[in-house]
Amino acid sequence: MRKKIVAGNWKMNLLHSDAIRLFSEIENQQVSEDVIRIVFPPCIYISDLIKSAKNVLVGAQNFYPKENGAYTGEVSINQLKDIGVNHVLIGHSERRMFFNETNEFLKEKVDAAIHLGMHVIFCCGESLEVRDTNNHESFVINQLNSSLYHLTSDQLKLVTIAYEPIWAIGTGRTATSQQAEEMHSHIRKSVLERYGNESADSISILYGGSCNPSNAKELFSCSNVDGGLIGGASLKADDFFSISTAY
Ligand code: PGA
Numbered sequence: 001m002r003k004k005i006v007a008g009n010w011k012m013n014l015l016h017s018d019a020i021r022l023f024s025e026i027e028n029q030q031v032s033e034d035v036i037r038i039v040f041p042p043c044i045y046i047s048d049l050i051k052s053a054k055n056v057l058v059g060a061q062n063f064y065p066k067e068n069g070a071y072t073g074e075v076s077i078n079q080l081k082d083i084g085v086n087h088v089l090i091g092h093s094e095r096r097m098f099f100n101e102t103n104e105f106l107k108e109k110v111d112a113a114i115h116l117g118m119h120v121i122f123c124c125g126e127s128l129e130v131r132d133t134n135n136h137e138s139f140v141i142n143q144l145n146s147s148l149y150h151l152t153s154d155q156l157k158l159v160t161i162a163y164e165p166i167w168a169i170g171t172g173r174t175a176t177s178q179q180a181e182e183m184h185s186h187i188r189k190s191v192l193e194r195y196g197n198e199s200a201d202s203i204s205i206l207y208g209g210s211c212n213p214s215n216a217k218e219l220f221s222c223s224n225v226d227g228g229l230i231g232g233a234s235l236k237a238d239d240f241f242s243i244s245t246a247y
Contacts, residue, residue, distance in 0.1 A: 008234025059087030065112035103146035168209025184224035214244035
């Protein structure tokens with residue numbers, strides 16, 4: 001059975017006390033055990049949140065794919081693992097756009113994370129320009145081919161894919177459930193072609209991009225949508241709760 005996942009990407013938001021408060025509110029919410037909840041806080045709060053985590057997993061938004069060394073300002077995957085992190089985000093469009101993370105570099109990140117047995121949420125998604133020229137499906141599959149599909153089927157078990165159309169992120173303009181379902185089924189078909197039935201049936205594919213309490217139910221009812229990667233709405237405990245219970 002595919003895992004149902006609701007992940008909150010807090011991005012570069014919240015001061016320490018707000019983060020602690022929000023996390024404890026989310027921790028105390030009664031959500032079905034079938035739903036895995038993960039939050040990705042700013043890196044400096046991870047240690048504190050992990051200490052109090054019981055029901056909610058705490059992951060990292062970013063890392064540098066080297067074990068250690070002279071990489072001023074960076075945090076390694078080994079350091080994250082060492083403090084108890086088991087989940088990382090890779091390939092978010094903001095990292096691709098603002099920090100020039102290329103498909104090749106993302107492949108290195110994937111390898112570094114998988115090498116340590118980390119769970120990866122790998123983000124993909126097209127810009128409006130690409131969608132308007134009707135090249136969105138091949139664009140997304142190329143992202144997956146370039147950074148992910150070199151993994152073995154055993155390694156792929158550690159991966160969740162998040163489809164996040166860039167034009168829907170933080171814009172309030174959500175993909176329609178039909179657009180999401182079309183892309184998710186296309187992604188699943190690509191997993192089927194590359195890895196076979198078992199992988200295609202078991203990999204979770206999340207939708208991200210202005211997912212909120214009013215559209216989550218419809219999106220999650222699509223047969224190929226297994227949950228969401230939530231930005232803005234994950235900063236409000238009530239909204240995150242509504243989304244986590246929208247199955
Ligand atoms: P959003 O962000 O929900 O605020 O659109 C989603 C994301 O960037 O993961």
